[in-house]
Amino acid sequence: MPKRTRYLLIWSEETGRYELQERDSNTHTPFQEDEKWWRSWLTQQKSFAFQGRQGHITLLKEARKRGTDYWYAYRSQNRQTSKKYAGRTADLTIALLEELAESFINQTVPHKVGTPEPGLPKVNLKVDLQVEIPHPSPPYETTALEPKFRTPRLQATLVARERLWDRLDMGLQSKLILVCAPAGFGKTTLVSQWLNERCVTTIPVAWLSLDEGDNDPLRFWRSIITACQRFHPHIGHASLALLSPTLSPSLGFQPLETILTSFLNELARNTCTGIIILEEYHLITETRLHETLTFFLNHLPPDMHIIMLTRSRPAFPLVNWQARGELCEIQSAELRFSPEETRSFFQQTLFPSLPIPLSDELLHQINARVEGWAAGLRLLTLSIQSRSQQAKFEHVLKSFAGNQRSLQEYFVTEVLNVQSPKIQHFLLRTSILTTLTASLCDALLGRHDSQLLLEKVEQAGLFLEALDGSEAWYRYHALFAEAMRAEAQHLLDKETYRSLYLKASLWYEQQNLYTEAIETAFQAQDIGRVTILIEHLLETSENFVFGRSIFQRAPEFHTLRRWLEQLPEEVMSAHPLLCLGHAEAILFVAIMRQSAPLPPAMQQLEKALQMAENGWRHSGNQARLGEVLAFRAMVLRQPGAMHEAASYARQALALLPAEAVASRMMSRWFVGMGEQEEGNLNTALEAFLEVQAFCEALGHAPIKRANTVWLSGLYYALGELQQAAESYRQLLDEARLAEDIDDICDALLGLAQLSYEWNELATAEQQARDAFDLAQQLNNSELQVQATLILAHVELAYGDFSVAQRRCIAQLTSLPAALPQRSRLMRELQAMQAQLALAQDDFVAFERIWGNLTPVHELPHSQRNRETLLQARWLLRQDQAEAALDLLETMLPQAQLEGRTGTVWEIQLCMTLTHAALKHLPTARQQLQSLLTHIHAAGYIRLFLNEGEPLAALLQSLLPIVRGGAQRAMLKRLLHAFAQQRSTTESESLLLEPLSTQEQRVLHLLASGHSNPDIARRLTVSVNTVKVQVQSIYRKLKVNNRVEASEVARTLNLLS
Template sequence: MPIPILATKLHLPQPRPNGVARPHLIARFEAAQHCGLRLISAPAGFGKSSLLSEWQANTQQQVAWLALDEGDNEPSRFFSYLIHAIQTIVPTLGVAALRLIQTQPNAIEQALISLINELSGRNETINLVLDDYHVIENHALDQALSFLLEHLPAELRLIIATREDPNLPLARLRARGQLHELRSADLRFSLAEAQQFLNNAMHLELSGAEVAALEARTEGWIAGLQLAGLSMQHQTDRPSFIASFTGSHHFVMDYLLEEVLQHQPPAIQQFLLHSSILNRMCGSLCDALLPNNERTGQSTLEYLEQANMFIVALDHERRWYRYHHLFGELLRQRLQRSLAQQTTPSLEALHIRASNWFEHNELEIEAFEHAAAANAIERAERLIEGKRVPLQFQGALLPIMYWLQGLPTSVFNQHPSLWVTAASVWLATGQVNGIEQRLQAAEQALATHEQGPKEQDLIGRIAAIRGTLALSQNDANAIIAQSERALAYLALDNLSFRTSTVWKLGYAYQLQDQRNAAKQAYEQAINIGQRSGNLVTVLLASIGLGNLQESDNRLTLAAATYQQVLSACSQLGLPAANCGAELGLARIYYQSNQLDLAEQHYQRALQAAQLLQHTDREVACQVVKARLLIAQGQLEQASLLLEQAQIAAQQHRHSTQPAKIAAEQVRIHLLRGQIQAAQQLAQNHNLAISQAQVYLAQQQPSAALAVLKPALEQAQANGWHDHQLWLSSIQCLGLAALGEHGQALQMLTKMLLHAEAKGFVRLFLDHGSAMQNLLASINPQSAQAAYRDFLLSQFAHENPKQLYPAAPSLLDLLSQREREVLELIAQGHSNQAICQQLHLALDTVKGHNRRIFEKLQVQRRTEAVARARELGLLSQ
């Protein structure tokens, strides 16, 4: 869900027409444009924003501006605004990064990488100003910005204005010459600047001595000089005022605020105090806040600007304004004191008026924030739901968390939806601990309420959240139970929860190998998601369909599905879907023996997996990488990687991965000749294919076939085509090892027909020299000869390993009597002549012929002779 963007936060502020020019500071600032970070750090009122405003109005460089406020501590909101600021210069920059942030708020680093890559190579540099960075208190944002600074391209330069030093690697940047700093000592007005400001801008006509006294009292503090100038406009005894103008900044500000306010008309005083609750304001908002004011909100704002009343225009049209932060803080302190002496309007009433205006103008987050400030529980509870999507998915996670943290348990119990919202919000931030306790508290609270439609929907949400918790542990039974409960209770129009719940059902069915049920659930999720605009769930369900297509051996179709997902991800951005698609393509390219392409997709899958928390995707990537390493003969590296994957799977309880890890470890043991270790591992995990491979390595083909038979019957009964193919490949080798060469070749020939159509190569190569020998025995005149030759050519580049003892040759498989019969056939003897020469019955000779033809994969005498000569089975 896109985060609403207030355009006025991105507008370049205009310099005041009567401001004091500061060319020496501008020159210093311009000279430092090579630095990655230019920092202006000084207390409130030292002219940081004014200096930047003057600079941007005169520079030839491209400048993007972002005015920060407390709400920007939400990472997704902060970086959405940051990218929109850059887009005021180049609208096409950062589209993919922005979509990634909007759909996966935790993927900040990946979004920054995308943005950095886009910026690199541009012809012009963008200067990005972050004004009032001191409002940022979220350490995660400091870390993300540090990452950006560490990898900052030459095409982007950061400028930060702040009241306090940010938690960034300033020392390191300073040592590298990548930091330029302006501080309060640089920004304070000189005597000449103070005189120009007080006499030219404020029109006070002070003597040089009086200016010097004020400059000394304020130590060049610009806001102090401005407040003093406003107060002195109404003073008859200026020397006495200047003499008494002393004390720390806080006391001076309190005093001067009293002086400024008391000389304003009552209506202006009331306007200043009441509007101080707003972070930003426009005329119609002020009219709603003060309906009985004697003048319009717009005209009052214009009057305040003309009177230098610490008000800042946020746009060129002068529609939106804000107070100087320090001035606004003092106004709010004064408001608290004044409201304590009145009965109407209360502070809560003012916030409700503001909330109503913001809601009417479809600014849902601001409407909620004022409702929360008014402690209007029911209103805030309703606004959190949003008109289409809950506010926590619109970038308001932190405001909602802060509000909920301040509520007593009694309020949660009176409003069970708040327990559910809290669980959803904390889960969205990855804080799993405590979620179940909140859900239980919600259920207890619901038990005391009448069970209307709203309560029924809450029960469904509770179940849906529990299903998400079970998803991270691949607990299929819990996912299904909770998801089915969720769908039974969720309101029909609650498409956000219903779509994701149906997708979770598909995932659980797939874990249980209920592939038809999984397919139906994925298709339903895609259908609902497309109708409701829930593209995130559409992509995740599409990944599930791709997995099923892989399982059905439709590799080409699966690859197309994954490519479609990646195409959507490039615009939307979603690490979970991106990882799933890249990993699927890595598996498919591995099967087609395009190992370089498989490696590329594995690397991209791993990058996406590392952005995901509480999933088994990184372990799944390691398993694929291990297969690549084994294929390249790097057994030591593969073994170490699998050990790491095994430890991670155990620590995080990734239940579906240990068996896959063990299967690859069995292959490594067999390639190393460590048969006992392989046997133990295969038995511990009850892996039919691995157990059969071990039996073949122990030269026990009958035992291998016995293990394969029930597994193959189960795969055939359930339509598990991937299992059937792999089991059949082992069965071929088992039959050949048992001496049933003809049957083995007949089965292998059928496999080739299927494998060629689907693109399987590693299916054969991974069995090593035993499969190579069996392939070489296939009649080169058969229909599958071309693919057989292609596979043998792949073996030539493979340096195949020996997983199992070499299968007996055809010469060994032919009995002594069969070899005698074959020699006589080659000499042109008829069956009757062979009977007479070998003293055999005719039926016996025909039986020998049938077995010879079967083993040689031929149907006629002439074909048998030709095939025997090709294989060197004849004495002449």
């Protein structure tokens, strides 16, 4: 906590404004609501106190090495100090300060959970809100990446290459400009020069220099989105948050395509214009990155462009893009200097020091040797500058091979060896660095004049280029750096060479650049140091995923896995934390790829977990052992294995301390999932409500939304439809605000199911269609099947049996063969097909489908209940009412025990019809009357309508018996729904040719006064399709225009 601050910014009730008070004086200065003054004042302060309308806090500025300063808010209460991230100086406003002050107050108030709905269990929420909770870290830290975002600074003497600038100008009509050529062809210089000459004042540019470490998908896309914030300061924050994933109940990261969709939408909404430049893309070898960048390019807004500088053609659909005019490619043949450009180059770089005239013959010799290769020309000029006689110059020209095979020797003899010993010493030792700055070079060399040497080397043209920016960063040309490193390895002894990397690692660590510190420690072959640094990363709250810091930024799992798999097994076994980190990396790399770990990877994962468990059991570290058990529960979570996962989670809860909030919360999650799978719905609800309280107390929205999906589903299963609807609507609002497509899809599916139950078929259909579109976008077969089943039920309700059957068949054939849950999803679709066959009295088809249901190892409770109910209905239709009743009476107690209220009511409704079929009418009426009492609040409609006219007749017979109250109201509501359904069917039967479902929708919109384009937009079809459907409606209704169609539709009651 900071010491007493000099300034206090305070709200004055007396004056009704904010005042700035200096503590050592009695003066109160009115706060100036001038943004420029406020920013200037904040820049000068290191801390200040704030006493607002909502409470008091202290603000402290924390400096970052070579980066932006960040402000943090503090407040001490009950001898405990809490800390929250406030933002950069540019982010601080009075409104934000008030919000922060209020958040500290709210943090101390235990969360109040509303009184459970009738019939739901009372829950004793054991949430200790006095435990110190880690708060989210600041936005993705760019300090480590800063040199990567810098454009190379141009040299003073460059040849104007206007023919290539024109090509780049034309390339802006494409999405992708691919500049592809081997090293040394001047790709970077060309693009930098073009930007400076043609685009410097017209188009914003985001430059990103890639390296091998960028093969980690999280790092790659974080870097690109961070670079793109130059287009608009407020874009990308939501996407960066999604790229800092937290665990969800389903353990699914957002698919990268989903996150990129969110970012692309931000670019489009903010009408961003700009060029993204990806330098050294040939270093990217991760297939997943080629796939996601292809997706990004395919959906890039029209005013955005990507320029890719690469030594090889990337794995993109270049032929398709070329055919669509979306690709401009510049290759090595075009990049070679023409004779005229070569002459200009020598005249600018050597004149007047050229020892002999640049004749056409000499120019021809140069072109024959160098072949227009930019790096070769530059190297040749360095050699010529050190020669004063024609004979020596001609020797240089003749000895110059003009290719890259002899470059290392040439760089050494013609560049390195002609430098002073001091410069040679500097070049050889600093060549190990990817980017250079003075303090880093000083640390490497043990000197204090590196800035002067860097400037001298750059001015001498020794293949060192400065990067734009407020601080002096440089980099060597790749070919030159490779040659110098090779020479350093040759000249320096192993210990000296390794010590260079070790010194670099120490410098990086001091700057909190741990990724670079670890990479250079590996180069130094200092395994002990590597181990210490990685353990530090896993221990710190901003990087370790499981454990207590689950709420923070996730590490880059590809990178973590690569590091750990380079360590010897004896080192790993001595460090349990590294073993747990390795297991996490294996699992989450697979999850990010939207696949399960392959068997060899699972063996690796199990081995790592066992080593971690053995290590912490041996040392008696119960808390860490609890984290291993919680992680085992995570690995096992999937249908059919949740019982074992929940068992591990319970063991973890017995070991985890109270402050391990996140691990305890996740373990409670898995316990809840296990209880739900075992059919203990009320116990599961208790667990999920406890998790929800955790999330709300901690303010962690993503996990709260994920938990809400499960919670809402439980409400539905318990028959609490209104509670489920409220929960799903809240989820939808929050998910749309966060642009979380996965949660939006889940919310829409839940609401669609509820709309169907309430007989709001048009709404249910639209919600399910929207959900299906999102599921396709997510490439999520599970969600696609759920949407398909709801749409099939809606079409069944409309009587469109063939449409529903075709829908099921299409979804069946589209299921990927390698999908882990394929058998279960196939069976759900097949059961729907059987239901459709039974609805059409096609018993032959029903028996064929029923006899060929795909075997599933362990059916979920809900699917098993659906199939048993379907079998009972089939028995009833086969005049086997006694057998149907036996089956229903067998399943009823279990459903009641599990608390599946909705299923219980459906079973009892089927039993009512079965008693009626057996002529047990008093029993049937009594059971139906009891159902009306219980079901009134939930508002079930389709549950009754789906049973058809036999149930309608039974309900009609209750009219003389049920005389008032909720039962009478529900009875009348159901009879009205049956009458409405019957009326629609009878009205349609008056037509020679009935209207299709889609034509009914068009007719409703047409009668409401919507134009054809408006109808097309609402139904997501083309205007021509609407015109065809309108003409079909006119033909079937025997009318000629909209007015007549509306009148006939109302007469036939087709619009009810």
